[in-house]
Amino acid sequence: MNLKEVQDQIVEEFEVFEEWLDKYEYLIELGNSLEPIDIKYRTNEYLINGCQSKVWVNAEMTGENVVFFADSDAIITKGIVALLIRVLSNRKPDEIMNADLYFIDKIGLTQNLSPTRSNGLLAMVKQMKMYGMAYHAKLNK
Amino acid sequence: MSLDINKIRADFPILNQKIYGKDYIYLDNGATTQKPQQVIDVVSHFYQHSNSNIHRGVHYLSEQATLAYEGVRKKIQTFIHAEHEHEIIFTKGTTDSINLVAFSFGERYVKEGDEVIISAMEHHSNIVPWQMLCERKNAKLKVIPFDKSGELELDKIDALFTKKTRILAITHISNSMGTINPIKEIIRKAHQANVPVLIDGAQSIQHLKIDVQDLDCDFFAFSGHKIYAETGIGVLYAKEKYLNEMPPYQGGGDMVDKVSFEKTTYLGAPFKFEAGTPNYVGAISLGSAIDYLLEIGLENIAEYESELLKYATEKLLAIEELTIYGTAKKKSAIISFLIKNIHHYDTGMILDKMGIAVRTGTHCTQPVMDVLCVTGTVRASFAFYNTKNDVDKLVEGVLRVKKMFD
Numbered sequence: 001m002n003l004k005e006v007q008d009q010i011v012e013e014f015e016v017f018e019e020w021l022d023k024y025e026y027l028i029e030l031g032n033s034l035e036p037i038d039i040k041y042r043t044n045e046y047l048i049n050g051c052q053s054k055v056w057v058n059a060e061m062t063g064e065n066v067v068f069f070a071d072s073d074a075i076i077t078k079g080i081v082a083l084l085i086r087v088l089s090n091r092k093p094d095e096i097m098n099a100d101l102y103f104i105d106k107i108g109l110t111q112n113l114s115p116t117r118s119n120g121l122l123a124m125v126k127q128m129k130m131y132g133m134a135y136h137a138k139l140n141k
Numbered sequence: 142m143s144l145d146i147n148k149i150r151a152d153f154p155i156l157n158q159k160i161y162g163k164d165y166i167y168l169d170n171g172a173t174t175q176k177p178q179q180v181i182d183v184v185s186h187f188y189q190h191s192n193s194n195i196h197r198g199v200h201y202l203s204e205q206a207t208l209a210y211e212g213v214r215k216k217i218q219t220f221i222h223a224e225h226e227h228e229i230i231f232t233k234g235t236t237d238s239i240n241l242v243a244f245s246f247g248e249r250y251v252k253e254g255d256e257v258i259i260s261a262m263e264h265h266s267n268i269v270p271w272q273m274l275c276e277r278k279n280a281k282l283k284v285i286p287f288d289k290s291g292e293l294e295l296d297k298i299d300a301l302f303t304k305k306t307r308i309l310a311i312t313h314i315s316n317s318m319g320t321i322n323p324i325k326e327i328i329r330k331a332h333q334a335n336v337p338v339l340i341d342g343a344q345s346i347q348h349l350k351i352d353v354q355d356l357d358c359d360f361f362a363f364s365g366h367k368i369y370a371e372t373g374i375g376v377l378y379a380k381e382k383y384l385n386e387m388p389p390y391q392g393g394g395d396m397v398d399k400v401s402f403e404k405t406t407y408l409g410a411p412f413k414f415e416a417g418t419p420n421y422v423g424a425i426s427l428g429s430a431i432d433y434l435l436e437i438g439l440e441n442i443a444e445y446e447s448e449l450l451k452y453a454t455e456k457l458l459a460i461e462e463l464t465i466y467g468t469a470k471k472k473s474a475i476i477s478f479l480i481k482n483i484h485h486y487d488t489g490m491i492l493d494k495m496g497i498a499v500r501t502g503t504h505c506t507q508p509v510m511d512v513l514c515v516t517g518t519v520r521a522s523f524a525f526y527n528t529k530n531d532v533d534k535l536v537e538g539v540l541r542v543k544k545m546f547d
Contacts, residue, residue, distance in 0.1 A: 020161060020494040025545055028487075052502045052517065053486040073516065074484035075546070076491075 003095060006087050007103035014107040023108070027079030034082040037071035048120040048127055053077040055120035059131040065090045066135050068128060072120070080112060080121055088128050093139060096132030101125065144437065144445045149526050152177040152433075156526060163496030166534045171316050171344060171475055171522030172500055174369045176430075183429035184371065187422055195421050196395055210421040213428035214411070220431050221361065222352040223378055230384075230411040231419050234375035235343040236266040238362030239310070241377055241414060242339055243270035245387035246360075251307045253279040258301050258309040258336070260285040260293055261512060264316050265505040267341045271310060285311070287512065291318035291467040298327065302334035309338045313345035317504040317520065318467025319450075319475030321345070328357050337383070343367055347524070348446060348473050350439045353378050365423055370430035374423025377414070384410035393417040442525045449523050450474040453532040460539055466513050474523035477504075480539065483546050485517040491545065492519075492538045499535075 001009070017023045037046075041058045048055045053074035060067050068089040072078040087103065088096050104110055112121055150156055155175045158165050167175060187209075193202035195210045218226045232238045251257070257271050261284050275282045283301050286294045309331045314321050328338045337359035342351060346363040353361050360383070365374035379387075389396060389407055393416030398406040407413045434442065453476055457463055462481035479485060489501030502517040503510045510517060521535055 021491065021541070021545070024491055024494065028545060052489075053484060054516075074486040076487045077484075 031078030093136035238377035
């Protein structure tokens with residue numbers, strides 16, 4: 001699935017929820033099903049510190065693609081983290097750095113990625129794109 | 142309960158709206174309070190009919206604005222029972238008031254090797270300015286600890302005072318745990334050791350009757366926005382003897398006597414500490430908020446809020462796996478809690494979508510969270526316009542959160 005297809009799929013999944021709490025219930029489910037990050041990455045080195053919830057993120061190059069591993073101590077945040085991984089993980093570096101993440105707005109989670117929400121998510125997106133940029137630079141050296 | 146709660150709630154237009162289609166339950170009063178229509182009207186009327194810069198105009202409205210501004214100073218003097226009107230300094234808020242003292246008092250009285258005492262339950266705004274002072278002067282910061290219930294370990298205070306202690310800065314009410322500290326006793330102990338005391342009144346001015354002469358505190362700081370007035374206005378009360386000795390905090394217009402390039406002389410207090418155009422509209426809103434509170438009656442408010450706290454504490458404690466952080470014997474209407482294995486941020490996010498506004502996180506008291514061994518809490522903080530129905534809604538919300546995580 002390309003970047004657009006996977007985002008459209010998520011938007012479709014969220015369309016069935018009329019109530020906010022149902023969306024959150026789904027995010028909790030996603031958060032719980034996200035494989036926990038290896039404990040060795042749950043350190044300050046990989047930490048993106050929001051003052052409310054913490055997010056840890058790491059990336060590795062597998063073949064031509066960047067694979068992300070991430071975690072959060074808050075489950076709803078972790079659910080959103082799971083969505084971001086689903087969209088951005090296992091893609092080429094340039095695709096990641098140029099990604100237009102329109103699904104966030106379409107499923108109504110924009111406020112969770114606004115600078116006023118100190119949950120680490122906005123910083124996480126930036127960090128994921130930075131990884132894309134860094135691997136892109138490395139490949140084109 | 143002797144308050145006409147329906148009438149009071151009708152005074153606060155913001156409470157009577159829907160958020161996400163739900164009744165709005167505002168339980169974040171520790172962060173800021175809502176404004177009654179009376180205060181909003183006074184501000185609006187002032188801009189429509191009376192606005193003019195104060196202290197400098199010869200024209201009619203400037204004089205009226207000056208009278209209104211200075212009238213509020215007088216009103217605050219009476220409200221907190223200060224001895225002199227010029228002991229009331231207008232600032233931007235509690236943080237600004239504390240920074241003023243940390244700078245000006247620090248410049249005059251604190252030198253290398255001296256000591257400053259605070260407590261472990263201070264808001265960052267009553268920690269960082271003193272740390273900055275200590276760094277500047279190479280002085281030492283000492284901390285009064287508190288126990289698991291959130292009460293200060295008073296028996297440890299005496300040992301902290303030395304001949305080098307220059308000031309003790311302490312909060313009246315803990316913003317994260319609700320503890321009401323026995324400040325009168327603390328002030329008495331400090332004065333026995335010849336140490337002046339600053340009280341951070343950010344969380345007490347709206348809940349308790351304050352008498353600075355009876356407390357005998359040397360400084361008392363509070364914010365307008367936490368007592369139903371506008372943001373950007375605050376007060377520093379300081380004893381005259383310190384104000385006369387302390388150098389100005391900031392320089393500018395309105396605080397000077399004579400200015401030349403060789404030498405500038407300053408006006409006396411309070412003007413020496415109010416450089417530039419002050420937030421006179423904020424001050425006027427504060428005066429109006431005080432009028433509003435006095436009409437309802439501070440004792441009535443305290444009694445009502447204390448009953449609400451009791452009700453909320455009982456109701457929340459009845460929820461399985463819910464822990465309240467801060468269980469001091471004397472508490473203000475602030476409840477910090479966590480549900481077992483559920484992150485405070487998740488709880489807050491879900492309550493938000495149910496129209497319930499609480500604060501989550503460290504509440505600008507990271508050292509408190511370290512002592513409590515948590516990364517943060519959910520905090521419900523009440524005001525006199527909150528009702529038992531608000532508490533019931535909160536309980537309902539918490540139960541829903543629990544269910545979602547089952």
